[in-house]
Amino acid sequence: MSEKTKILLDEDEMPTQWYNIVADLPEPPPPALHPGTHQPATAEDFAPLFPKALVEQELSTERYIDIPGEVLDVYRLWRPSPLFRARRLEKLLDTPAKIFYKYEGVSPAGSHKPNTAVPQAWYNAREGIRKLTTETGAGQWGSSLAFACVQFGLECEIWQVAASYLAKPHRRTMMETWGGKVHPSPSNVTEFGRKLLAENPDHPGSLGIAISEAVSEAMEDETVRYALGSVLNHVLLHQTIIGEEALLQLAKVDETPDVLVGCTGGGSNFGGLAFPFLREKLSGNINPVVRCVEPAACPTLTKGEYRYDFGDTEGLTPLMKMHTLGHGFVPEPIHAGGLRYHGMAPLVSHVYELGLVEAIAVPQLECFSSAIKFARSEGIVPAPEPTHAIAATIREALDCKESGQEKTILTALCGHGHLDLASYDRYLRGEMKDLELSDDVIKKAMLDVPEIV
Amino acid sequence: MSEKTKILLDEDEMPTQWYNIVADLPEPPPPALHPGTHQPATAEDFAPLFPKALVEQELSTERYIDIPGEVLDVYRLWRPSPLFRARRLEKLLDTPAKIFYKYEGVSPAGSHKPNTAVPQAWYNAREGIRKLTTETGAGQWGSSLAFACVQFGLECEIWQVAASYLAKPHRRTMMETWGGKVHPSPSNVTEFGRKLLAENPDHPGSLGIAISEAVSEAMEDETVRYALGSVLNHVLLHQTIIGEEALLQLAKVDETPDVLVGCTGGGSNFGGLAFPFLREKLSGNINPVVRCVEPAACPTLTKGEYRYDFGDTEGLTPLMKMHTLGHGFVPEPIHAGGLRYHGMAPLVSHVYELGLVEAIAVPQLECFSSAIKFARSEGIVPAPEPTHAIAATIREALDCKESGQEKTILTALCGHGHLDLASYDRYLRGEMKDLELSDDVIKKAMLDVPEIV
Numbered sequence: 001m002s003e004k005t006k007i008l009l010d011e012d013e014m015p016t017q018w019y020n021i022v023a024d025l026p027e028p029p030p031p032a033l034h035p036g037t038h039q040p041a042t043a044e045d046f047a048p049l050f051p052k053a054l055v056e057q058e059l060s061t062e063r064y065i066d067i068p069g070e071v072l073d074v075y076r077l078w079r080p081s082p083l084f085r086a087r088r089l090e091k092l093l094d095t096p097a098k099i100f101y102k103y104e105g106v107s108p109a110g111s112h113k114p115n116t117a118v119p120q121a122w123y124n125a126r127e128g129i130r131k132l133t134t135e136t137g138a139g140q141w142g143s144s145l146a147f148a149c150v151q152f153g154l155e156c157e158i159w160q161v162a163a164s165y166l167a168k169p170h171r172r173t174m175m176e177t178w179g180g181k182v183h184p185s186p187s188n189v190t191e192f193g194r195k196l197l198a199e200n201p202d203h204p205g206s207l208g209i210a211i212s213e214a215v216s217e218a219m220e221d222e223t224v225r226y227a228l229g230s231v232l233n234h235v236l237l238h239q240t241i242i243g244e245e246a247l248l249q250l251a252k253v254d255e256t257p258d259v260l261v262g263c264t265g266g267g268s269n270f271g272g273l274a275f276p277f278l279r280e281k282l283s284g285n286i287n288p289v290v291r292c293v294e295p296a297a298c299p300t301l302t303k304g305e306y307r308y309d310f311g312d313t314e315g316l317t318p319l320m321k322m323h324t325l326g327h328g329f330v331p332e333p334i335h336a337g338g339l340r341y342h343g344m345a346p347l348v349s350h351v352y353e354l355g356l357v358e359a360i361a362v363p364q365l366e367c368f369s370s371a372i373k374f375a376r377s378e379g380i381v382p383a384p385e386p387t388h389a390i391a392a393t394i395r396e397a398l399d400c401k402e403s404g405q406e407k408t409i410l411t412a413l414c415g416h417g418h419l420d421l422a423s424y425d426r427y428l429r430g431e432m433k434d435l436e437l438s439d440d441v442i443k444k445a446m447l448d449v450p451e452i453v
Numbered sequence: 454m455s456e457k458t459k460i461l462l463d464e465d466e467m468p469t470q471w472y473n474i475v476a477d478l479p480e481p482p483p484p485a486l487h488p489g490t491h492q493p494a495t496a497e498d499f500a501p502l503f504p505k506a507l508v509e510q511e512l513s514t515e516r517y518i519d520i521p522g523e524v525l526d527v528y529r530l531w532r533p534s535p536l537f538r539a540r541r542l543e544k545l546l547d548t549p550a551k552i553f554y555k556y557e558g559v560s561p562a563g564s565h566k567p568n569t570a571v572p573q574a575w576y577n578a579r580e581g582i583r584k585l586t587t588e589t590g591a592g593q594w595g596s597s598l599a600f601a602c603v604q605f606g607l608e609c610e611i612w613q614v615a616a617s618y619l620a621k622p623h624r625r626t627m628m629e630t631w632g633g634k635v636h637p638s639p640s641n642v643t644e645f646g647r648k649l650l651a652e653n654p655d656h657p658g659s660l661g662i663a664i665s666e667a668v669s670e671a672m673e674d675e676t677v678r679y680a681l682g683s684v685l686n687h688v689l690l691h692q693t694i695i696g697e698e699a700l701l702q703l704a705k706v707d708e709t710p711d712v713l714v715g716c717t718g719g720g721s722n723f724g725g726l727a728f729p730f731l732r733e734k735l736s737g738n739i740n741p742v743v744r745c746v747e748p749a750a751c752p753t754l755t756k757g758e759y760r761y762d763f764g765d766t767e768g769l770t771p772l773m774k775m776h777t778l779g780h781g782f783v784p785e786p787i788h789a790g791g792l793r794y795h796g797m798a799p800l801v802s803h804v805y806e807l808g809l810v811e812a813i814a815v816p817q818l819e820c821f822s823s824a825i826k827f828a829r830s831e832g833i834v835p836a837p838e839p840t841h842a843i844a845a846t847i848r849e850a851l852d853c854k855e856s857g858q859e860k861t862i863l864t865a866l867c868g869h870g871h872l873d874l875a876s877y878d879r880y881l882r883g884e885m886k887d888l889e890l891s892d893d894v895i896k897k898a899m900l901d902v903p904e905i906v
Contacts (some may be wrong), residue, residue: 005464005465011459073458076458077458077459077537077541108828108834108880173874173875173878173881174877176881177834178828375631376603379527379531379559380629421627421872422623423632424629425629427631428630
């Protein structure tokens with residue numbers, strides 16, 4: 001068994017429940033607050049945006065939640081996903097460490113995002129919703145939701161940040177291939193969009209603006225709801241299938257991780273891999289170091305403050321207690337677009353505060369240099385986001401070479417980079433730069449964060 | 454078992470031999486001829502271009518050839534590849550047919566091409582070769598060879614048709630990510646390229662020109678060899694791992710195909726899937742209809758003549774007996790670039806002449822319309838080449854709906870379309886057209902085909 005490159009699970013070994021870490025935490029996470037009253041947000045507060053079943057999951061303290069059969073049927077198109085032993089990378093690095101990576105790029109959209117898009121679409125369809133709206137930047141989340149919606153006969157309307165819509169047309173085509181309707185944002189479809197276009201017809205847009213457009217479209221119509229691709233509890237819940245599978249796969253080769261490494265943007269990929277392992281850590285079965293890796297240009301956990309802040313730029317969402325750089329913080333345009341978020345999933349922030357996980361920030365040149373090493377040994381060209389996890393994995397493996405320790409490292413390769421090759425091109429031509437982030441920029445953005453007593 | 458979506462093989466179930474159909478054919482295939490003497494080409498004739506081991510395979514009549522251990526090690530990065538039961542497509546079509554597809558898009562390069570690139574690189578490395586040269590159009594083959602070369606420390610130099618080099622930069626970036634050196638062709642690296650550039654500095658290039666440049670670079674240096682991605686016997690041999698795996702996978706669910714469908718350009722994907730099934734057909738174990746599907750704009754088998762012709766446009770290669778539209782035939786710029794070849798693998802042509810397989814041609818609008826149906830039900834966005842196989846599969850499945858027959862259909866989804874989304878964009882915007890091919894064009898191209906008695 002230990003000679004294997006891929007550790008596979010058969011379909012009938014696929015986990016049938018998601019894991020809710022809230023049930024096992026030594027302290028409950030601070031609740032989300034209503035943006036007006038600052039009182040804990042209730043199911044009614046979430047109801048205009050999300051279907052009942054997802055609101056229940058958002059507030060749930062149940063340890064396990066059954067995955068519906070029709071969701072499992074769609075998961076089977078790519079799940080269980082493979083766990084790889086990175087033998088060729090180990091050889092290249094000449095390290096005694098054993099490196100394992102869980103690969104989510106096998107999904108139709110090429111990342112972990114469909115793990116939550118599919119159940120979100122299914123629960124909405126079950127409750128009679130006709131259409132889902134969402135925002136997307138580079139398009140990973142929008143394409144995942146378009147794929148999910150077409151599985152259950154839902155319409156999908158996506159506001160894509162105008163700059164990305166124009167510069168990266170291929171993700172848009174992917175969304176349309178799956179039947180999604182895509183607007184550049186700001187758009188002339190919403191009042192807010194029209195206002196911004198009137199001020200500037202060439203407005204490049206931002207994720208915050210796109211969220212506002214998608215949310216307002218959902219609020220106006222009882223048959224329409226909104227879907228979010230990260231940050232929220234129910235999103236992280238759906239992603240735990242990654243970690244549950246990885247636990248089963250490592251058990252097949254009698255391995256337990258000494259170090260677990262995942263990249264963090266909104267936190268759903270990290271939480272998805274790490275939370276089932278944290279359950280085992282909390283129950284004393286294993287004791288891995290669990291490490292978040294974030295971009296040096298958007299160092300939410302390592303440089304942000306743990307405070308209540310808005311999830312969006314405009315301040316429409318409930319207030320969430322999380323590590324934040326300020327909801328008005330606009331990260332530099334790094335290539336790992338999926339990690340450019342001012343905040344962090346409240347559950348990831350909470351486990352960080354509890355000392356269950358640690359965090360580091362890595363600059364993007366080191367990430368791409370590590371990704372090239374990875375691609376040349378393991379074959380897969382990683383998306384820019386997981387290059388952060390790969391960089392941190394390589395750091396750890398080289399430390400092992402130095403110390404002679406045979407650590408077992410587990411990481412998540414949350415997506416492929418087939419639609420991100422322009423970033424590789426910039427790196428290979430020497431046109432990519434590390435972006436400096438001054439503390440003053442963060443300080444200034446933090447001034448707008450509300451004081452919650 | 455029969456409820457499954459994916460039929461997987463474990464790594465230790467992966468076939469360890471390639472299958473050489475030459476050993477089992479009722480008549481031996483006509484030999485390749487030396488382009489000057491018109492005498493059967495010998496090992497010495499191939500020696501300047503290919504390493505000894507590959508020349509031996511090219512001329513071999515052995516039934517099985519062992520796959521070297523180091524090649525198996527690289528195959529394990531993505532093989533065995535999954536066999537899918539297309540349940541969601543069946544449901545969409547409301548057909549009683551069972552549709553299975555063997556998916557090769559899981560390879561690092563995203564297609565079946567690494568199945569031969571890897572052994573070609575390994576045999577060259579073992580014989581002390583320093584560098585491989587090749588040509589590529591859209592870049593599928595070039596990227597596969599770059600990936601393969603970097604596994605064994607070989608340099609890889611690729612001449613990419615200038616029009617593609619400029620219009621589709623992402624495949625080039627992929628080649629460079631794996632360490633390949635890419636020239637637009639015509640290039641100023643070779644004498645022939647310089648001559649063409651002097652005549653026209655904006656020359657768009659062609660596959661024929663790119664082959665000439667790659668071949669001439671290999672001929673000039675004892676430490677350099679050339680690699681071809683389709684057509685030749687040893688290439689089809691390496692691809693038979695596809696069909697060998699599919700046989701094992703169908704056996705796991707107690708299925709035998711009634712119809713087997715594969716797209717044909719040079720013939721390596723089709724041969725790879727079909728030849729092991731033809732062995733079983735020849736030995737009387739099964740009796741499937743085996744169908745080649747080619748583009749209506751390049752109908753080699755359905756409209757070409759079975760004659761000796763050159764493999765390249767310039768007439769440098771050995772003469773091969775195959776179905777050809779004439780080596781000077783330039784197919785219209787259809788989106789399935791990998792199927793734009795004037796000839797056909799001699800082994801595929803031979804089994805077609807023997808009546809072991811049949812052939813149809815399908816226009817590209819039907820292909821893309823079928824691909825959209827496939828993507829919306831099965832998730833995977835197919836490369837333009839296998840959309841032909843999907844279109845033919847859907848035709849067959851709809852015939853089954855009409856007749857009520859529960860046929861088992863097997864097809865090959867030889868690659869994903871992540872780097873071909875511009876073609877989907879054209880289709881979705883209604884800008885794609887079916888291209889008419891007049892018989893006169895073929896007649897004219899056939900005039901240059903040499904008469905061999």
